[in-house]
Amino acid sequence: MTNLKRRPLGKKPQNQNGNGAQASSPHPQQPRPPRDQNQNRNRNQRPQPNQGNAHHGGQRRRQNRHRQPPRPMAYLQRDILLIATQESNKSLEEVRAKYDPLVKKLPAHITLVLPEPAGLLSDQLFNQLPESDLKALSELTFVEIVAYDDRYLWLMPDKDSAEKIRLWRDHYVGKLEKHTQGDEFEPHITLGYIPRKTTPEDALSFAKGLINLPVTLKFSRLLLEEFEENQISKPIKELNI
Numbered sequence: 643m644t645n646l647k648r649r650p651l652g653k654k655p656q657n658q659n660g661n662g663a664q665a666s667s668p669h670p671q672q673p674r675p676p677r678d679q680n681q682n683r684n685r686n687q688r689p690q691p692n693q694g695n696a697h698h699g700g701q702r703r704r705q706n707r708h709r710q711p712p713r714p715m716a717y718l719q720r721d722i723l724l725i726a727t728q729e730s731n732k733s734l735e736e737v738r739a740k741y742d743p744l745v746k747k748l749p750a751h752i753t754l755v756l757p758e759p760a761g762l763l764s765d766q767l768f769n770q771l772p773e774s775d776l777k778a779l780s781e782l783t784f785v786e787i788v789a790y791d792d793r794y795l796w797l798m799p800d801k802d803s804a805e806k807i808r809l810w811r812d813h814y815v816g817k818l819e820k821h822t823q824g825d826e827f828e829p830h831i832t833l834g835y836i837p838r839k840t841t842p843e844d845a846l847s848f849a850k851g852l853i854n855l856p857v858t859l860k861f862s863r864l865l866l867e868e869f870e871e872n873q874i875s876k877p878i879k880e881l882n883i
Contacts, residue, residue, distance in 0.1 A: 718760035724752040741834020772813040789842035795833035
């Protein structure tokens, strides 16, 4: 009977060299290959196809991160204007020549319907003139010039003329499926924009010196106007009233 020596507790068996390593097993563990330093650097980052080397791939990602989003497509809007005849508003045009940048593009006018998307304000809707029981807009009387918000020169109609304008405006707005027209509508003709270097009092004095109030203006047509995001407008249709 062979005498087996019991090793002291707490000591590891030594190999033949006596260096304290574990004894060899029938299936020795294979040495692991050295880990790639770039492997799994960011486990949450998905590999991108065709990135090339790390330097150029990172550079492209930085460029994409700072790239500006594409500009939205240009949109079209339309409004409806009541146009005064050239013969009746000569004094107004003198004031507008000083204060209104649109003087060479449009004659004096009243905006009946403020800008809405072109799809809502269609040609067919514009062609639907109000019922015959509405009062005609062929002549309107204006009695006051005001500096609205100290920025704009407005020519204001008398009570009867203002009511006529509101009824025509309500006719068109009522036919829109949806709109952004405000509840408060103040009929007026914009004579211009008061420059910062000019006081409202000086602008009013200049306008009142040229326009003899009250003044009666004649109107003969409605204009359907269309413009893009850059505010460049063009006439679409006209209607005689």
